[in-house]
Amino acid sequence: KNQVEQSPQSLIILEGKNCTLQCNYTVSPFSNLRWYKQDTGRGPVSLTIMTFSENTKSNGRYTATLDADTKQSSLHITASQLSDSASYICVVSGGGYSTLTFGKGTMLLVSP
């Protein structure tokens, strides 16, 4: 069964600090992996997408990495800001919309 596991479930960090969120998946075959940011009361917004051949992709202070061999991805946030407080969801695709498998997300709180 395809699964996406995210850790930690929740995280509190001080403003200005860095943090790393983890995503492990068992989806096979693998097509691409996407990280979404979901602010409270809003729909998810895509941060990055990576295909099989990509190891790293950045979007401003967000850097995602992918190791397709170990089926792991991480999202690193640099110099956190209060606006980074949100849920971060990892989504893995096996090659079609029906194969999209969502993680339950990591809730990040950036404290002043």
Add this chain to the structure above:
Amino acid sequence: DAGVIQSPRHEVTEMGQEVTLRCKPISGHDYLFWYRQTMMRGLELLIYFNNNVPIDDSGMPEDRFSAKMPNASFSTLKIQPSEPRDSAVYFCASSERTVLYEQYFGPGTRLTVT
């Protein structure tokens, strides 16, 4: 573009009542999706359409749920009769086929069934 539009934003209803959620996708997007999000289960794909035709409804929990897309700019998700366990946030999303399955989500409808 205004993005994906959903209505209502909040719905409170009593068990047994019919509930209809509405969605207007981004113009030009060929795909439309309905999701349900709860704390326990996260985001779950209920059904999706391609060019107004339902492609995969395997995520629809039971016959009480139905979805329609009468034209390219409008879709509904109906629950009849509603039950307390249907309480969740329901998201509509749309997508262009050529953009590596990127989906644009609406703001969601928070449904509470008492």
